[in-house]
Amino acid sequence: MSDRNRRLVLAERPTGMVDAETVRLEDADVPEPGPGEALAQVRYLSIDPTIRTWMDDAPGYLPPIGIGEVVRSGGVAEVLSSNSERYAPGDFVFGMTGWQDYVIADEGERTLQVLPPGVSPTAALGVLGVTGMTAYFGLIDVGRVKEGDTVVVSGAAGATGSTVGQIARLKGAAKVVGIAGGPKKCAWLIDELGFDAAIDYKNEDIAERLRETCPDGIDLYFDNVGGVILNACLARLALRGRVVLCGAISSYNEHERVAGPSNYSALILRRGRMEGFIILDYFDRFPQAQAEMAGWLAAGKVKAAEHIVEGLQHAPDALNLLFTGGNTGKVMVRV
Amino acid sequence: MSDRNRRLVLAERPTGMVDAETVRLEDADVPEPGPGEALAQVRYLSIDPTIRTWMDDAPGYLPPIGIGEVVRSGGVAEVLSSNSERYAPGDFVFGMTGWQDYVIADEGERTLQVLPPGVSPTAALGVLGVTGMTAYFGLIDVGRVKEGDTVVVSGAAGATGSTVGQIARLKGAAKVVGIAGGPKKCAWLIDELGFDAAIDYKNEDIAERLRETCPDGIDLYFDNVGGVILNACLARLALRGRVVLCGAISSYNEHERVAGPSNYSALILRRGRMEGFIILDYFDRFPQAQAEMAGWLAAGKVKAAEHIVEGLQHAPDALNLLFTGGNTGKVMVRV
Numbered sequence: 090m091s092d093r094n095r096r097l098v099l100a101e102r103p104t105g106m107v108d109a110e111t112v113r114l115e116d117a118d119v120p121e122p123g124p125g126e127a128l129a130q131v132r133y134l135s136i137d138p139t140i141r142t143w144m145d146d147a148p149g150y151l152p153p154i155g156i157g158e159v160v161r162s163g164g165v166a167e168v169l170s171s172n173s174e175r176y177a178p179g180d181f182v183f184g185m186t187g188w189q190d191y192v193i194a195d196e197g198e199r200t201l202q203v204l205p206p207g208v209s210p211t212a213a214l215g216v217l218g219v220t221g222m223t224a225y226f227g228l229i230d231v232g233r234v235k236e237g238d239t240v241v242v243s244g245a246a247g248a249t250g251s252t253v254g255q256i257a258r259l260k261g262a263a264k265v266v267g268i269a270g271g272p273k274k275c276a277w278l279i280d281e282l283g284f285d286a287a288i289d290y291k292n293e294d295i296a297e298r299l300r301e302t303c304p305d306g307i308d309l310y311f312d313n314v315g316g317v318i319l320n321a322c323l324a325r326l327a328l329r330g331r332v333v334l335c336g337a338i339s340s341y342n343e344h345e346r347v348a349g350p351s352n353y354s355a356l357i358l359r360r361g362r363m364e365g366f367i368i369l370d371y372f373d374r375f376p377q378a379q380a381e382m383a384g385w386l387a388a389g390k391v392k393a394a395e396h397i398v399e400g401l402q403h404a405p406d407a408l409n410l411l412f413t414g415g416n417t418g419k420v421m422v423r424v
Numbered sequence: 425m426s427d428r429n430r431r432l433v434l435a436e437r438p439t440g441m442v443d444a445e446t447v448r449l450e451d452a453d454v455p456e457p458g459p460g461e462a463l464a465q466v467r468y469l470s471i472d473p474t475i476r477t478w479m480d481d482a483p484g485y486l487p488p489i490g491i492g493e494v495v496r497s498g499g500v501a502e503v504l505s506s507n508s509e510r511y512a513p514g515d516f517v518f519g520m521t522g523w524q525d526y527v528i529a530d531e532g533e534r535t536l537q538v539l540p541p542g543v544s545p546t547a548a549l550g551v552l553g554v555t556g557m558t559a560y561f562g563l564i565d566v567g568r569v570k571e572g573d574t575v576v577v578s579g580a581a582g583a584t585g586s587t588v589g590q591i592a593r594l595k596g597a598a599k600v601v602g603i604a605g606g607p608k609k610c611a612w613l614i615d616e617l618g619f620d621a622a623i624d625y626k627n628e629d630i631a632e633r634l635r636e637t638c639p640d641g642i643d644l645y646f647d648n649v650g651g652v653i654l655n656a657c658l659a660r661l662a663l664r665g666r667v668v669l670c671g672a673i674s675s676y677n678e679h680e681r682v683a684g685p686s687n688y689s690a691l692i693l694r695r696g697r698m699e700g701f702i703i704l705d706y707f708d709r710f711p712q713a714q715a716e717m718a719g720w721l722a723a724g725k726v727k728a729a730e731h732i733v734e735g736l737q738h739a740p741d742a743l744n745l746l747f748t749g750g751n752t753g754k755v756m757v758r759v
Contacts, residue, residue, distance in 0.1 A: 150693055315689065334692045349684030354650065357669045357700035358485055364699075365692035 094119045095401055097188035099154045102146055105342045106412060107405045111144070112160060112188070114402060119191050127176035127194045129166035129201065131186045135214040136398070136407045136420040137163065137248075141341045150367045159187040160404070163219060164424075165210040166192050166201065176203065183213045188404045190424060208383070215419040216252055216386060216393040217379050219368055223335060224252035225378045226371045229260065231364050232309045232333040236261030239303050241322055243267075244313030244338060245287065246274035247411070248394070248419035253311045254284050255391045262309075266302045268295070268318055270414040277417060282392060295321045306330060306359075314339045316347065323352035326359045334365035342412055394418025429454045430736055432523035434489045437481055440677045441747060442740045446479070447495060447523070449737060454526050462511035462529045464501035464536065466521045470549040471733070471742045471755040472498065472583075476676045485702045494522040495739070498554060499759075500545040501527050501536065511538065518548045523739045525759060543718070550754040551587055551721060551728045552714050554703055558670060559587035559646075560713045561706045564595065566699050567644045567668040571596030574638050576657055578602075579648030579673060580622065581609035582746070583729070583754035588646045589619050590726045597644075601637045603630070603653055605749040612752060617727060630656045641665060641694075649674045651682065658687035661694045669700035677747055729753025 093116050100113040122128040143154045143161055154161050164186030168176045173196055176182065184201035186192045194201040204213050215221060227249075228234050240257040244250040245267025254265045267278040267287045275287035286302040288295060299307070299321060306327025312319050315337030323332065340347040356363055371378075385391040396416040398407040401424045410416045428451050435448040457463040478489045478496055489496050499521030503511045511517065511529055517536035521527045529536040539548050550556060562584075563569050575592040579585040580602025589600045602613040603623045610622035621637040623630060634642070634656060641662025647654050650672030658667065675682040691698060706713075720726040731751040733742040736759045745751045 148693075320684065334689070336692070337689050340689070347686060349655065349686035349688050351682060351684035353684050353688065353698070354669070354672050354675070354700075356698060357671070357702065358483075360699075360701050360705060362697060362699040363688070363691060364695075364697040365689075366695050367692065370695060 091190065092119055093117070094189055094191045096159045096190075097401065097404055098157055098159055099144060101156065103141075103144055103342075106409050107141070107144070112405055120193050122170060122172050122193055125173045125196045127168050127171035127173050129168045129176075129182055129186075129192050129194055131164050131166045131190055131192055131401075131424045132181070133165045133210050133214055134186065134188060134401075134404055134407075134422040134424060135163035135218065135220070136404065136411065136422060137220070138336055138338045138341060138411050140408055141412070150369065159189050161185060162188050162404070163214060164192075165204070165213055166194075168194070180204070181210050181213070183210075183218065188401065190401065205379075211395055211397075211419075211421060212386070212393060214421055215248060215395060216391060217382055220248040220419055221252050221382055222371060222375055222378055223368045224249045224256055225382060226368060226374070227333045227335050227366060228253050228256050228309075228311060230371070231366045232311060232331050234260045234262060234309055236263075238262045238308040239264040239266070239305060239327065240309045240311070241266045241268065241299070241303065241307045242311040242313070243318045243322075244336075245269045245278055245284070246417050247313060249335060250311070250313050251278070251282055251394050251418055252391065254278065255282055257309075258283060259385060259390060264303070266299075274414075274417060282394075290318060296324065299325045309333070311335060312337075316340065320350040320352050323350050323355045323361075326355045326361045328359050330359055330361045332361065332363040334363060338412065396420045398422045400424075426525065427454055428452070429524055429526045431494045431525075432736065432739055433492055433494055434479060436491065438476075438479055438677075441744050442476070442479070447740055455528050457505060457507050457528055460508045460531045462503050462506035462508050464503045464511075464517055464521075464527050464529055466499050466501045466525055466527055466736075466759045467516070468500045468545050468549055469521065469523060469736075469739055469742075469757040469759060470498035470553065470555070471739065471746065471757060472555070473671055473673045473676060473746050475743055476747070485704065494524050496520060497523050497739070498549060499527075500539070500548055501529075503529070515539070516545050516548070518545075518553065523736065525736065540714075546730050546732075546754075546756060547721070547728060549756055550583060550730060551726060552717055555583040555754055556587050556717055557706060557710055557713055558703045559584045559591055560717060561703065561709070562668045562670050562701060563588050563591050563644070563646060565706070566701045567646060567666050569595045569597060569644055571598075573597045573643040574599040574601070574640060574662065575644045575646070576601045576603065576634070576638065576642045577646040577648070578653045578657070579671075580604045580613055580619070581752050582648060584670060585646070585648050586613070586617055586729050586753055587726065589613065590617055592644075593618060594720060594725060599638070601634075609752055617729075625653060631659065634660045644668070646670060647672075651675065655685040655687050658685050658690045658696075661690050661696045663694050665694055665696045667696065667698040669698060673747065731755045733757045735759070
């Protein structure tokens with residue numbers, strides 16, 4: 090181990106995409122674990138769209154990251170030394186590590202958790218982590234997916250979207266349609282993940298392709314993007330259709346107020362429901378969902394798509410990948 | 425009775441408010457009741473915002489009114505002569521009478537229904553009719569109103585809104601706030617109907633007044649209007665807040681595409697739900713709801729506010745009242 094801790098701190102609030110001015114690399118002492126604490130070295134960072142929202146000085150489900158604070162981020166770390174019975178050197182732990190080399194684990198409630206046996210560090214951040222849980226609870230609990238449903242998911246080649254489509258199939262959806270950017274991602278959704286159809290929003294007419302692929306309407310739309318795609322899906326909602334609001338990635342870098350979905354009134358005509366959720370609320374139920382997901386993974390029924398970026402210093406670029414659509418699957422940084 | 429049947433037929437589709445060109449007064453023969461049919465004279469017409477939507481050539485929950493067809497409308501009629509055991513002369517019947525003097529009742533499923541004993545013709549169209557049922561099922565079934573809720577309703581001085589506020593109180597809401605146009609309506613909501621507060625959207629800053637009247641956020645917002653008021657209420661949604669979409673009266677006369685609610689993403693942060701409904705779906709459950717409502721009426725716990733316009737020929741003006749806000753309570757035409 091080094092005797093220095095590299096930390097990426099928020100230097101100024103971005104107005105659009107994160108750039109060279111947004112974060113600053115700081116060199117700090119490696120923290121000393123006190124009584125009941127352990128020192129862990131960060132191995133992987135989970136790169137999620139929500140990190141971008143925490144950089145804004147706006148009310149959210151968590152407070153904004155302060156200027157000069159380490160960028161808040163999920164991650165997996167390996168315990169190096171421990172003054173706690175909860176942690177042993179060599180253990181992998183996951184939770185909020187931040188964008189830095191070293192982190193202290195303590196014995197509090199909201200601290201880092203030891204990875205269950207058999208779970209790889211990247212799976213802990215991806216399909217078995219917050220990303221996979223977001224797909225699971227959003228689709229099953231909020232969306233109440235049921236047999237025979239026509240399910241559409243946007244951001245379908247992303248970490249959450251790719252998992253949503255696969256779980257929908259396992260839960261009996263009659264048709265699974267993904268919306269993604271570019272023919273390569275679309276082909277991947279169909280060929281590798283077993284989606285029935287994919288819509289390339291960069292090159293195709295979304296409304297027309299939704300008509301073609303969902304002739305009887307959309308029973309469940311899982312929205313990761315907001316904007317024009319949300320609006321187009323609302324217009325095709327089936328009777329008693331459900332819209333699960335997971336995120337609005339199309340707006341996170343927008344400085345201006347984003348237009349709302351003008352087709353929201355389809356919710357009246359179609360007796361539809363649009364509902365948002367925050368995965369933190371489901372934390373207590375993760376173990377049961379992780380057990381089911383682990384079973385699917387082991388049986389090859391769910392594929393974990395991972396997109397690894399090398400080097401802590403590239404975390405900001407990795408974050409931007411989510412917004413340019415440069416990734417396929419879960420983006421992580423190997424520190 | 426006259427030997428002529430005056431009928432208001434749709435002459436051309438309006439682009440904004442209904443005007444002199446929209447409907448045409450026709451003079452037709454009084455229809456002859458056949459076997460199993462009865463002839464009834466229309467006494468009251470129910471004037472509802474939805475009539476305006478049926479005049480557009482756009483897909484809806486019912487087909488558009490055809491050019492040359494009698495304007496579709498709810499109403500109450502009195503049976504004059506009958507060839508059916510279901511109807512006796514002197515019976516009052518309610519259902520879709522249309523804007524005309526005479527109507528035929530038959531023995532089909534979707535025909536006119538005889539008014540239950542003790543129910544006045546105007547109550548049958550108002551609190552005990554589709555209007556009251558809309559308030560009842562929207563608030564209780566879709567909105568799941570519960571004790572301690574802070575409830576906000578727009579179009580609060582209208583037929584549905586005024587009933588929503590009163591039922592919310594009866595169901596244990598801690599606070600009932602109405603949004604209406606003008607100080608007179610606002611005073612009426614508080615003084616006559618027992619609302620806790622009223623916001624005059626024509627003269628007050630809606631967002632500011634929502635902050636004042638709902639310091640802990642809105643648990644349930646019953647939306648009759650859409651537009652900027654819906655957007656302002658979304659911004660104040662409490663955790664797990666619910667938005668019941670009943671109508672969007674602010675848009676029915678708009679020719680241009682109306683902007684969507686840009687604050688819809690509050691549904692994510694606040695784990696909120698926005699759901700639409702159409703009252704026709706609840707038809708089978710009307711009797712139970714009407715029984716409860718009749719009890720409240722008899723006990724003076726719900727006041728039926730009625731706004732009567734005289735004369736069939738004024739039905740188009742009566743419809744426009746809903747959009748100019750010229751009414752307080754349920755608009756009906758005495759034919």
